[in-house]
Amino acid sequence: xxxxxxxxxxxxxxxxxxxxxxxxxxxxxxxxxxxxxxxxxxxxxxxxxxxxxxxxxxxxxxxxxxxxxxxxxxxxxxxxxxxxxxxxxxxxxxxxxxxxxxxxxxxxxxxxx
Amino acid sequence: xxxxxxxxxxxxxxxxxxxxxxxxxxxxxxxxxxxxxxxxxxxxxxxxxxxxxxxxxxxxxxxxxxxxxxxxxxxxxxxxxxxxxxxxxxxxxxxxxxxxxxxxxxxxx
Numbered sequence: 001x002x003x004x005x006x007x008x009x010x011x012x013x014x015x016x017x018x019x020x021x022x023x024x025x026x027x028x029x030x031x032x033x034x035x036x037x038x039x040x041x042x043x044x045x046x047x048x049x050x051x052x053x054x055x056x057x058x059x060x061x062x063x064x065x066x067x068x069x070x071x072x073x074x075x076x077x078x079x080x081x082x083x084x085x086x087x088x089x090x091x092x093x094x095x096x097x098x099x100x101x102x103x104x105x106x107x108x109x110x111x112x113x
Numbered sequence: 114x115x116x117x118x119x120x121x122x123x124x125x126x127x128x129x130x131x132x133x134x135x136x137x138x139x140x141x142x143x144x145x146x147x148x149x150x151x152x153x154x155x156x157x158x159x160x161x162x163x164x165x166x167x168x169x170x171x172x173x174x175x176x177x178x179x180x181x182x183x184x185x186x187x188x189x190x191x192x193x194x195x196x197x198x199x200x201x202x203x204x205x206x207x208x209x210x211x212x213x214x215x216x217x218x219x220x221x222x
């Protein structure tokens with residue numbers, strides 16, 4: 001069976017500090033991978049998605065970036081965090097080639113102070 | 114573009130029914146439904162594809178009107194476990210979901 005891992009679970013970082021969130025998927029190959037952000041009490045905003053190694057599409061202009069160094073690894077980064085970067089960050093995967101359901105990781109709750 | 118969900122919130126007693134609506138201004142290939150409990154990640158419920166195919170939950174049903182770009186989720190004989198925030202995600206054929214703002218469902222005993 002497939003599982004998706006995210007870490008850390010919670011993070012408190014000062015404004016201006018760097019960020020690195022990691023997501024890994026097990027039990028499948030060549031998945032589509034996604035990063036979402038959810039502000040408190042709000043819906044999910046798609047930040048990045050990837051259909052393969054090194055292939056990243058950005059949906060929202062911001063100070064965040066994403067990388068996919070391996071087939072089942074997806075990393076979200078920032079060089080300098082802003083207060084507005086606070087939120088619940090969710091990684092998700094789906095099968096490629098067609099309309100498939102997305103499975104979400106447990107999420108990282110980021111607070112920028 | 115974000116789909117519009119209605120209502121924003123609904124309160125039910127166990128055994129009652131409810132309908133959650135999702136409307137998009139774009140032509141859609143698929144509509145996804147997810148439920149999120151407080152502090153947890155969203156969980157997949159159902160996907161409805163253009164052409165009528167459905168995949169998902171046994172006890173929750175949904176419909177998809179392709180011409181109107183609308184979908185409805187039907188909660189029948191609600192149980193306490195149905196409480197949570199329901200999100201629809203719309204997909205025009207590019208594998209990217211746009212999520213609605215959510216509908217908070219509270220089921221009381």
